[in-house]
Amino acid sequence: MNVKIKTLGLAAAVTLAAAPAMAQEKLKVGLLLTLSGPSAVLGQHARDGFQLAMKDLGGKLGGRDVEVIVVDDELKPDVAVTKVKGLIERDKVDFVVGPIFSNVAVATHKPIVDSKTFYISVNAGPSNLAGKSCNPYFFATSYQNDQNHEVLGKVAQDRGYKKVYLLAPNYQAGKDALAGFKRHYKGEIIEESYTPLNTLDFQSELAKIASMQPDAIFTFMPGGMGVNLVKQYRAAGLADRIPFLSAFTVDETNLPAQQDAAIGMLSGSNWAPNMNTPENKKFVAAFEAAYNTVPASYAMHSYDAALLIDAALKATGGKTDNKDAVRAAIQKAEFKSLRGDFKFGANGFPIQDFYLVKAAKRPDGKLQTEVVEKVFDDYTDAYAKECTPTN
Amino acid sequence: MTATLFFVQALNGLQFGLILFLIAAGLTLVFGVMDFINLAHGVQYMVGAYLVAAFSAWTGSFGWALLLALPTALAFGLLLEALVFRHLYDRDHLDQVLATFGVILFLNQGVKFVWGAAPLSVPVPELLSGSVEIANGLLYPVYRLAIIAAGLVIAALLYVLVNHTRVGMLVRAGASNASMVSALGVNIQRLFMVVFGFGAMLAGFAGAMVAPILSVEPGMGDNILILAFVVIVIGGIGSIRGAFLAALLIGLVDTVGRSFAPNLLRLVLDPAAASQTGRAIAPMLIYIFMAAVLFFRPSGLFPVKR
Numbered sequence: 001m002n003v004k005i006k007t008l009g010l011a012a013a014v015t016l017a018a019a020p021a022m023a024q025e026k027l028k029v030g031l032l033l034t035l036s037g038p039s040a041v042l043g044q045h046a047r048d049g050f051q052l053a054m055k056d057l058g059g060k061l062g063g064r065d066v067e068v069i070v071v072d073d074e075l076k077p078d079v080a081v082t083k084v085k086g087l088i089e090r091d092k093v094d095f096v097v098g099p100i101f102s103n104v105a106v107a108t109h110k111p112i113v114d115s116k117t118f119y120i121s122v123n124a125g126p127s128n129l130a131g132k133s134c135n136p137y138f139f140a141t142s143y144q145n146d147q148n149h150e151v152l153g154k155v156a157q158d159r160g161y162k163k164v165y166l167l168a169p170n171y172q173a174g175k176d177a178l179a180g181f182k183r184h185y186k187g188e189i190i191e192e193s194y195t196p197l198n199t200l201d202f203q204s205e206l207a208k209i210a211s212m213q214p215d216a217i218f219t220f221m222p223g224g225m226g227v228n229l230v231k232q233y234r235a236a237g238l239a240d241r242i243p244f245l246s247a248f249t250v251d252e253t254n255l256p257a258q259q260d261a262a263i264g265m266l267s268g269s270n271w272a273p274n275m276n277t278p279e280n281k282k283f284v285a286a287f288e289a290a291y292n293t294v295p296a297s298y299a300m301h302s303y304d305a306a307l308l309i310d311a312a313l314k315a316t317g318g319k320t321d322n323k324d325a326v327r328a329a330i331q332k333a334e335f336k337s338l339r340g341d342f343k344f345g346a347n348g349f350p351i352q353d354f355y356l357v358k359a360a361k362r363p364d365g366k367l368q369t370e371v372v373e374k375v376f377d378d379y380t381d382a383y384a385k386e387c388t389p390t391n
Numbered sequence: 392m393t394a395t396l397f398f399v400q401a402l403n404g405l406q407f408g409l410i411l412f413l414i415a416a417g418l419t420l421v422f423g424v425m426d427f428i429n430l431a432h433g434v435q436y437m438v439g440a441y442l443v444a445a446f447s448a449w450t451g452s453f454g455w456a457l458l459l460a461l462p463t464a465l466a467f468g469l470l471l472e473a474l475v476f477r478h479l480y481d482r483d484h485l486d487q488v489l490a491t492f493g494v495i496l497f498l499n500q501g502v503k504f505v506w507g508a509a510p511l512s513v514p515v516p517e518l519l520s521g522s523v524e525i526a527n528g529l530l531y532p533v534y535r536l537a538i539i540a541a542g543l544v545i546a547a548l549l550y551v552l553v554n555h556t557r558v559g560m561l562v563r564a565g566a567s568n569a570s571m572v573s574a575l576g577v578n579i580q581r582l583f584m585v586v587f588g589f590g591a592m593l594a595g596f597a598g599a600m601v602a603p604i605l606s607v608e609p610g611m612g613d614n615i616l617i618l619a620f621v622v623i624v625i626g627g628i629g630s631i632r633g634a635f636l637a638a639l640l641i642g643l644v645d646t647v648g649r650s651f652a653p654n655l656l657r658l659v660l661d662p663a664a665a666s667q668t669g670r671a672i673a674p675m676l677i678y679i680f681m682a683a684v685l686f687f688r689p690s691g692l693f694p695v696k697r
Contacts, residue, residue, distance in 0.1 A: 196674045200605045201604070203406075204399075207396055207399040208396070211395075211396045224605075224606040227512065228606050235532045236532070
């Protein structure tokens with residue numbers, strides 16, 4: 001991967017040097033995603049979503065030919081910073097699209113926005129970037145991290161669950177997830193259990209849950225942890241008795257491994273593959289045809305990111321030199337998002353609808369999440385008010 | 392409630408301990424007999440899980456998959472031995488650590504290349520897919536009981552093999568003094584190969600057994616390898632008996648401690664502080680336990696006499 005990128009970069013540098021008088025240079029977009037390690041599948045969805053959009057847009061963004069440079073952040077903030085510097089200084093990219101993980105986003109935020117390069121997140125939405133450290137060069141086509149969790153908190157509150165058991169991995173995102181849940185849930189929390197990151201056997205947690213008999217459990221277990229928890233929860237016979245609420249746990253990246261064990265489990269999202277718009281239907285069908293798997297929200301966010309850049313550059317006539325004009329065009333977001341309603345708030349994060357979704361099996365045997373009900377309408381994140389547009 | 396919960400947690404601890412034992416048994420033999428640090432042992436656990444996932448997708452039956460996976464894991468272990476490890480026996484530990492770490496990186500990427508980065512799932516075999524109700528409303532999967540049974544059977548077989556057969560005698564002799572065994576006319580190279588392949592197969596077997604209950608993913612062997620090292624250090628390097636006892640202790644300390652540390656602390660602290668501290672202490676328990684054991688018995692519970 002690395003070698004390929006370096007060769008690409010080198011090739012790009014050579015061609016640029018050889019042809020300085022090209023009428024309009026290629027637009028350069030750097031994709032900064034996690035493409036190795038156990039969480040690589042999330043980055044793959046985002047990468048494939050962007051590539052699919054490029055194909056649908058005929059390889060052009062805003063009428064300009066595009067060079068997409070994909071780099072792997074390895075889920076290591078220090079590695080990500082080094083690679084970002086390469087993207088900015090060597091490749092001179094116009095946009096950085098990514099990353100998946102918030103720690104990578106926080107570490108790479110400063111070098112990218114300081115160089116006045118637009119940074120468009122396709123998943124990570126840490127609270128500080130939405131609030132105090134918001135920046136006119138940072139946008140997210142995804143959400144603020146807390147929001148999917150807030151959906152479940154609201155649902156638990158509305159359904160009148162009196163006591164809830166919370167379970168999350170013991171790291172920052174896990175703690176944020178439970179905090180997000182508690183924003184709208186006012187009932188009793190009978191246990192707030194943290195397991196070590198990358199715990200794969202939850203049998204002892206399940207025994208505790210069974211003995212405490214909560215009205216519901218809420219959890220955040222991304223990746224392999226979620227696969228195991230869901231399968232074990234089902235095998236322990238708890239799935240039919242204690243509702244399983246989660247975020248980033250039962251989604252299209254995990255469903256192929258969770259299989260039938262996940263059916264009926266509830267989750268929060270800003271989109272689902274079965275959303276009934278012509279654009280979305282076309283996207284899901286094309287994604288499945290190209291990559292043989294149902295797209296997850298990561299793919300949708302990065303497909304939207306490509307549409308967003310395309311729309312913004314169309315408005316500026318393909319020019320990127322006037323940053324304020326580009327920013328104003330991005331802010332307007334005149335594109336048709338796959339998820340329906342979409343506009344940017346003042347902090348560069350979307351104002352959008354959130355849904356309760358449920359894992360279900362389609363007639364063709366593949367699993368996907370499907371919308372149950374709309375929980376928040378045109379919802380702004382909780383940190384937007386801390387963002388002062390002047391900085 | 393507490394008694395049944397304790398019983399369930401003890402059962403969980405036993406099951407976890409037996410899986411650890413299957414991995415640690417091979418590791419302790421390789422380390423003890425050959426004085427060879429094999430960091431790639433966890434990868435063999437992962438390979439076992441992937442093999443069973445691939446074979447069960449192919450044959451549609453877990454039983455056949457297991458039958459096919461075991462010899463393949465053995466062959467794979469022997470292949471690694473011939474290609475890489477054989478050339479490292481005479482090198483110092485640092486070289487071995489570096490080279491076997493390289494094998495980890497290589498194979499983690501390798502399985503991702505072949506099977507993709509997304510976790511794979513293996514269906515629980517039909518015959519063992521039920522569950523028994525052991526506590527109020529808690530079903531305990533039969534498959535986990537099967538893991539416990541399989542672990543105990545393997546432990547018994549190993550005991551017989553190591554203590555009452557000629558090969559076992561050579562292995563024990565090799566653990567005490569390899570060069571003397573060699574001087575007495577035993578083909579130590581072949582003995583090493585047997586031990587190595589066998590250890591790889593045991594780790595592969597552990598991986599195959601947990602495949603239906605855990606997700607099969609790249610890097611799944613890396614965390615468990617650390618625990619396996621803790622086990623062999625507590626048990627005494629080279630001792631199967633020590634590995635067995637230490638694995639069960641670690642399994643129990645980890646599982647039971649994790650679930651009861653907050654409860655115990657509640658006796659002396661207020662509930663919020665107790666659950667906070669309990670949460671912080673629980674993951675450390677096994678390491679505290681290891682430090683305590685090593686303080687009293689620096690060469691482990693059952694050190695091999697040299």
